[in-house]
Amino acid sequence: MSMRKLALYGALLLLTVAAPFLFPAYQTQLATLWLMIIVALTWDMTGGQMGYNSLGNIFFYGTGMYVGAVITITLYFPLAEYTDASRSETFTFTPEMYFTGMVLGTLGAGLFCALSAYAIGPLFFGLRGPYFAIGTLGLAIAAGEIVSNIDILGGGQGISMPVYGGDFEVFKKIIYYVFAAMGVVLIVFLSWFYQTRFGKAINAIRDDEEKAEAMGIHTLRYKLVTWAISAFFVGMAGSISAFQLIHFEPLETAYQTINLGIFMVVCVLLGGKGTLWGPVIGAILFHVFKEVTWNYLLGWQWVALGALIVVIVVFFQDGLMGWLRHRKPEWFGIRVESREARASA
Amino acid sequence: MSAIIEVSHVSKSFGGVKANEDISLTVEKGSITGLIGPNGSGKTTLFNSIVGYHPIDSGSIRFEGREISKLLVPEIARLGLLRTFQQTRIYGKMNCVENMLISIPHRKMTLLEAFRRNTPEERERAEHLLHFVGLYEKRWLQAGSLSFGQQKLLEFAMALMNEPTVLLLDEPTAGINPTLINGLIDRLKHANREFGITLFIIEHNMRVIMNMADRIYCLAHGRLLAEGTPEEIQNDQRVIDAYLGAH
Ligand SMILES: Nc1ncnc2c1ncn2[C@@H]1O[C@H](COP(=O)(O)OP(=O)(O)OP(=O)(O)O)[C@@H](O)[C@H]1O
Ligand SMILES: [Mg+2]
Numbered sequence: 239m240s241m242r243k244l245a246l247y248g249a250l251l252l253l254t255v256a257a258p259f260l261f262p263a264y265q266t267q268l269a270t271l272w273l274m275i276i277v278a279l280t281w282d283m284t285g286g287q288m289g290y291n292s293l294g295n296i297f298f299y300g301t302g303m304y305v306g307a308v309i310t311i312t313l314y315f316p317l318a319e320y321t322d323a324s325r326s327e328t329f330t331f332t333p334e335m336y337f338t339g340m341v342l343g344t345l346g347a348g349l350f351c352a353l354s355a356y357a358i359g360p361l362f363f364g365l366r367g368p369y370f371a372i373g374t375l376g377l378a379i380a381a382g383e384i385v386s387n388i389d390i391l392g393g394g395q396g397i398s399m400p401v402y403g404g405d406f407e408v409f410k411k412i413i414y415y416v417f418a419a420m421g422v423v424l425i426v427f428l429s430w431f432y433q434t435r436f437g438k439a440i441n442a443i444r445d446d447e448e449k450a451e452a453m454g455i456h457t458l459r460y461k462l463v464t465w466a467i468s469a470f471f472v473g474m475a476g477s478i479s480a481f482q483l484i485h486f487e488p489l490e491t492a493y494q495t496i497n498l499g500i501f502m503v504v505c506v507l508l509g510g511k512g513t514l515w516g517p518v519i520g521a522i523l524f525h526v527f528k529e530v531t532w533n534y535l536l537g538w539q540w541v542a543l544g545a546l547i548v549v550i551v552v553f554f555q556d557g558l559m560g561w562l563r564h565r566k567p568e569w570f571g572i573r574v575e576s577r578e579a580r581a582s583a
Numbered sequence: 584m585s586a587i588i589e590v591s592h593v594s595k596s597f598g599g600v601k602a603n604e605d606i607s608l609t610v611e612k613g614s615i616t617g618l619i620g621p622n623g624s625g626k627t628t629l630f631n632s633i634v635g636y637h638p639i640d641s642g643s644i645r646f647e648g649r650e651i652s653k654l655l656v657p658e659i660a661r662l663g664l665l666r667t668f669q670q671t672r673i674y675g676k677m678n679c680v681e682n683m684l685i686s687i688p689h690r691k692m693t694l695l696e697a698f699r700r701n702t703p704e705e706r707e708r709a710e711h712l713l714h715f716v717g718l719y720e721k722r723w724l725q726a727g728s729l730s731f732g733q734q735k736l737l738e739f740a741m742a743l744m745n746e747p748t749v750l751l752l753d754e755p756t757a758g759i760n761p762t763l764i765n766g767l768i769d770r771l772k773h774a775n776r777e778f779g780i781t782l783f784i785i786e787h788n789m790r791v792i793m794n795m796a797d798r799i800y801c802l803a804h805g806r807l808l809a810e811g812t813p814e815e816i817q818n819d820q821r822v823i824d825a826y827l828g829a830h
Contacts, residue, residue: 435687436697442674442685449672452634453745454660454689463694573678573723 254422258414265410269482271525272417276475277498278505278517279424280468285503286511287432288464289444290363294374296499297381298469300492301354302347302476304385307397307486309346310339321392331400339400340416344477351473352466359462375495382493396487399480413482417475424471429514431467440464444512501528504543507550510559519558587612587749587781588633588664593642593652595625595632602628604805606642610749615775615782617792619816620802621825626785627669629802630751634666635659646749661690663748667755669785671734675727679718679737682726683709686741709744716740716770717763732759736767743774749781750774756788764788768795793817801825 258265277299284290311320315329331339358377365373386394402409431437439460442450451457480486493499501524509520531542554561563570588610595603602625610616618626632639633646635656644652646664654662674682684701713719716736721729726737735758742750755771756764768791774780786792792799793813801809801816803825809816816822 431698434698434700435684435692438681438685438701439689439697441677445674445676446672449668449674450685451656452660452666452668452672453686453741454657454665455685456689457657459694460697572725 251422254418257418258411262407265414266482267525267529269410269414269417271522272414272421273475273479274501274505274521274525275421275518276417276424276471277502278509278521279421279428280471281502282506282511282513282517283428283440283464283468284461286506286513286516287437287444288440288461289447290461290465291367291371291503292374292465293371293495293499293503294376294378295468295472295502296493296495297374297378298351298355298472299476299479299498300378300381300385300488300494302344302351302473303480303486303492304391304397305347305350305473306340306343306477306480307399308391309343310400311397313339313342318390321390321397329400331403333403336400336402340478340481344416344474347477348470348474351476352470355466355469356462359465360458363458363461363465375499378493378495378499382489382495385492386488392487394488396485396491397480398485399483401484402481413478416478420471420474420478425514425518432514436460436463441512504547504550507557508546508554510557510561510563513559513563516557516559523558585612586610587647588783589643589645590629590633591643591645593629593632593644594640595628595637596640601805603632603639606802606805606807608800608807608810610781610783611798613775613779613781614797615771615784615795617796617799617813618783618785618802619787619789619792619799619822620808624802624825625805626802627753628805630666630753630783630785633659633751634664657689660745661688663690663746664751665742665745665747665749666751667735667738667742667753669753669757671731671738671758673726673734673737673741675725677726678724679713679722679726679729680706680709682737682741683713683744686744688744688746712740712743713737715743715773717766732763735759739767739770743778743780747780749783752782752784754785754787756786756791764791771795789817 257268261268277295281292281295284292308317311317314331314335320329362370362373385391391397439450439455442455443457443460447457476492483491486492505520505524506517507520508524509518510516527546528543531539535542550557556564563572567573586609590609591607593603593606594601606629618629620626631637633644635651635654635658639652642652643650646659646662651659651662651664674685677685684705687701687705710719710722713722716739718733718736718740721733726734729737735755739752739755756767759767771782771784772795775782784792784796796813799811799813799816800807801822808825809819809822811819
């Protein structure tokens, strides 16, 4: 790595660490920004790098919330009593219980989601193109409906998470740093992952799956593992979101197909599919756009969002990074033979 | 020599079209075997059947003595039986070196080994093979920007990178600049002799196939019409008629 790159990464990392102190009024938004970065990056693992556009990754987010909550609660209390809304008993969590629950619940959520992706994957990876997208969307919608009918999971009311007993400012910082750490780990992991034989194999699947099969690549295995890794991070992010939001319910928060479920795709399209930094940049731009429109264009925010989506898919199909790559291919190490060289060859 | 591919009584039809009917043939280990026949005679269909691209209606296909007609495409490829496509398939958005590195054999690779970067040996081999097919100078170019003939050469190099036991080539010289064909014939022979790869080649160019093959099979209307050495095929009246009738 060159010194300049190292300095840039160092500065970014410093900014990440200092951000909640630099912008104390925006700590929650910054935490949500990291969430957007995580879901965008994980969406791009299958969508941009492997060519499988999922509309159902929100399934892992919602499932992560529930698994995180259930583990945290059942560690100390009977779940049915806790979620029984008619009871007014308060269940108090000491800080130790709270953090133990957060760590175990979040890891459990990640593992559960990874395993479910691996288990249900064979069902979906037989589908191609729009069928895969709609199939996975169906999964998320169905999951929301099913969960809202399970009483022990709080039914349509959802679940109220244990509350952090300490200072609310500290709580916000904790949530921010957990999301940020997860995001940084994910970026570092992906920058390595995309360089491996595995990363190359999923690119091959994206560019020509039939050719990849004909060359003996274990296509299904790679697709399953990639989706499972992606689900692992989304599931953990879902669990942390549950702690952040304190109360969540199945359709609007957990399995929010039209909000976060679509936003993650928009982030990636905005920044550029199939690149490491595209989803990150896209998430930042989108988040700013969303905060601005949601605050200043209230009532028209969805119109503005719709217009943004239309502009992206009509004019910038390859996103910001794609546009840059087209303008400055040499920055991306792409060499195309000049016409003259070709004519003389 | 012993048979490495044994096709016996294979039939395959698409709706009413009998693309292959009761075809039996063998490919000897270490040989260069040719498959000829007029357009639409079922050559590509037979290749597709051998590599598991579609299920066959009846018959049996053995590779190294093992029945493979029920296996899936990637499973057969991992056994070391590889094919190239008539319509040339490469990964157009990646450069030639990346195309080569993706093509490393996945036969023995465990999931853990997949989580590693390509080794310097693999990179060296990729460059060596690109040099072998004459694409070394163009190795950093996007594969999609190469000419059709160069893409065919790249696909051939990718197949070699995969270290197959048997390579099925569907019209390797089609679309290649005529001045480069002799070079390609030499490279195919080299791959056969030096790398020990058995070649089974569909070819329309008679001069090419007569020059290379140890044994040739000729299909017509989905059936096996004739088989023999290049001399025998060249002088076979049925083969001559089939080609004249078709053109
Ligand atoms: N997937 C398919 N669906 C329907 N018909 C097919 C299919 N593949 C091949 N055929 C038909 O089977 C017959 C044999 O086709 P095939 O491609 O095997 O011929 P070929 O000998 O390779 O010809 P060419 O020299 O033109 O490549 C043709 O009539 C073709 O139209
Ligand atoms: Mg053909």
